[in-house]
Amino acid sequence: MRPLTALLCTIVLATGAWLTLTPTLAGTPTTSCEVTDQLAEHHGYDEWDRTVLGPDRRLPDDYEPPDLVSAAGANLDARFLIRRLVVDDLRRMRQAASAEGVRLEIGSAYRSAHAQASLRQATVRELGPRAAERLVARPGHSEHQLGTALDFSDTSGAHIWLATNASRFGFVRSYGSESRQCTDREDWHYRYLGVDTARAVVASGLAANDYLSRRHGEE
Template sequence: MATALLAVGVAVPAAEASAPAPASAVVVTSKLPKCRVADDLTRYRKLKHWGVTLVDHTLRLPKKYAPKDLVPVSRAKVAGSGSVRKIIVKDLRAMAKAARKAGAAFAVRSAYRSYASQKATFASWQRRLGYAGALKASARAGHSEHQLGTTIDLRAAGSSTSSFSAFGKTKAGRWVAKHAWKYGFVMSYPEGETDKTCYKFEPWHFRYVGKGTAKAVRKSGLTLREYLWREHHQPKKKAKSSG
């Protein structure tokens, strides 16, 4: 979707409550929790933690989380619009160049979204569909990976925006799915993993976590949420940016 993630299988408060459960301390556990709508601040929420920050239906970023190093995606010599953090430009440029060489050029359809922008988007969906319905069409403010500034939604270069959901079936979509990890990007919501990611298959949604972490995620066989949850709940480990 152009402005939001597509949530499914999420436990919603009774009677379509108009707000999520009150914020509370994150409970440390080694077991991946079921998809649950809540409003807890994620443990690693500083800008320098961009590679290990976990954002999902339960964990969120602060309202004031806003990268200071945003630049136009055009800096990566890739078609499209929006802004991304400067730290991803080099690898995004390299990935775009390799994709073009393989005849699988892609464009960026959506990139950074502020807390306020996501709040307005969710409110719009809620007015149309109600709270439960909005959860299936949009991420709540603070709960979108796009607020990190390191996440991009892609489409095949030259295609219309209406072909967005079919990206995975295009040559560009297949190429990115296979090679993105080499450039530090991970598909956040892979096919057949809805019970673990809490979102339907989104072949267009990629988050930059750095080459080291992307390689580790691929090797682990875990989804990004599973991998970050495991890392997120290692109290003795010190969070640091990836690369």
């Protein structure tokens, strides 16, 4: 059997998108959560900073932000798409990191429901359904479909830098050790919520989804 690190590698989909799977951090438990297809309460394109997704909450099947642009606008890989509203702060964050000798690179950004389904199927084939359930969200349940979530490669200490600095630019780690959500810790996965909300999330000590759920009355 091939090593896990060989299996969790870049997968080329029929759509031509390059998607990167990163190994789950050892020692981080996954909670047992009910899997349902309830529509997220806040799922409009203008509610990007309020939407809460998880195994029990999803986006509409046809959700595709109308303002997707290339990440090249933030001086990042042009293959990836992000919402236009993310570009300025993402570019500022990349410049700040670069000034401190840290290179930010992304391995995944916007992902359609179709691309998410392809990624999940590929993971099931390689690792089995149990691993896929833990590592890859079902179509409609991934923050990547929002167009405001990014996976950062761990180049030159990027993950450490992001953990300390990302909120200054409006980004928060979605799944950390403080999370009560149903996803393993992901030091590479950040979501843009805007500077004010990101700082409030960090100050609260809660995971992003927990904070958003309490703030917008979804608990």
